Amino acid sequence: MMIPACRLADLPRGEAHRLDIDPPVTVFHTDDGELYAIDDTCTHQDASLADGWLEGCEVECPLHASKFDLRTGAVDSPPAKLPVRTHEVVIEDGMIHVKVSTDAPNLPPCVASRLAKGPA
């Protein structure tokens, strides 16, 4: 599934753009000008990585500071234990699109149980 995110011109370097799909996905524009998309929800608990701290190719979770590699989704250290999904980014006519991965997401248990119960 290809989802339009935002115009490249509207996403400065060092910034993130969250797509409110289910589960949400965030596009990061690194200081070096690279674009990466990963699942927005930390695999540890319910925190949005779009709110985190972007440094190089890593984003640090705003709640408990596990760092995720934007290129691979891998996590560097506890408390998060599982990687986040990565998604392909495609730019067409100045528009950023995300090709959402078909792998199962690694959602934290508290979010997964809420989704399982359906919308509140």
Next chain:
Amino acid sequence: MRTVAVVGASLAGLSAVRALRTQGYDGRLIVVGDEVHRPYDRPPLSKEFLAGTLTAADLALETDDEDLAAEWLLGARATGLDLAAGDRAVLLGDGRRVAADGVVIATGAAARTLPGSEGLAGVHTLRTLDDAVALKAELAEGGRLVVIGGGFIGAEVASTAQALGLEATVVEAAPTPLAGPLGAEMGAVVSGLHTDHGVRLLCGTGVKGLGGERRVDAVLLEDGRTLPADIVVVGVGARPCVEWLAGSGVPLDNGVTCGADGRTGVPGVVAVGDCANWYDPRTAGHRRVEHWTGALERPAAAIAALLAGDGASAGVPRPPYFWSDQYGVRIQFAGHAAGADSVTVEAGSPGDRDVLAVYRRGDTPVAVLGMNQPRLFTRWRKQLAAA
């Protein structure tokens, strides 16, 4: 160093074990813990676990594929530390002696209780998984809950219980809850969440005692009022678990007195986590910080100090940080509010409980508080750490 004993098998102890292995220690490693459980995460005990969205299995701190090559002595209480005989040894309650070249003290803190409440059913403290299991079962029965103490744990329990449909009252002896960590102004903003959500907050009156024969039925206040209660949670703080070190020669004063890097002054002995009263170069004083992130991060510096012996020590630690989740609001705080002479709201508004507030001494930011402001908060926290 050929044998290291880590006493305390929770977050700080596990972080010390991990740090030993990542810093290249390949000798014998013994972990002593008085709980029977493998290390588990405490913050969800008052939040998701009590609410039923996380199970005990979700609380595990170790990963499935983690092999730390440690020997775990669980359900074993340390009762003493023998430094006299040249060889160091941790003494256990069952008479065993664990000889070690290096000792990491990570025994954390225990919930303070209310004198006279022993043996009265319906009265709870919340520190351990077993405490949380017992409290969760009682909350499921419903009824009137009185929380004694308006600190973070008390507030989280009241928030979770309110969401579960219980009628809750919070009693706080001080005029404003959370004035210690947040200052009176912001303490009032955060504790305003109680009344926003229909939880009664009674401030400025202490608790005289509890009513009831076998089971609690009331909380008696110093101002003469009586609050009927079916369940009481006592959230009046924690004391460091250091009795076992009395007379050992390890310096004690509100926990284990130690340097910024956990060194105790006794060669081969370091302290980490909630039991450590460490020197903070930023405030030029000792402080004991009962926050999760310190227990996770600071053991790396203490282990470096332990392995270096008399060698060089790590730099200035990051400012203390904690978070709390109450009534669906994410609260985050970093730094040290006590040193501030002003606090300004930089974004959001206190009335909406959506706030980014910066505490300053003169022009220098010394602390930052966020309510539902994770993005701005993260940026300010970085700035504090860099200062």
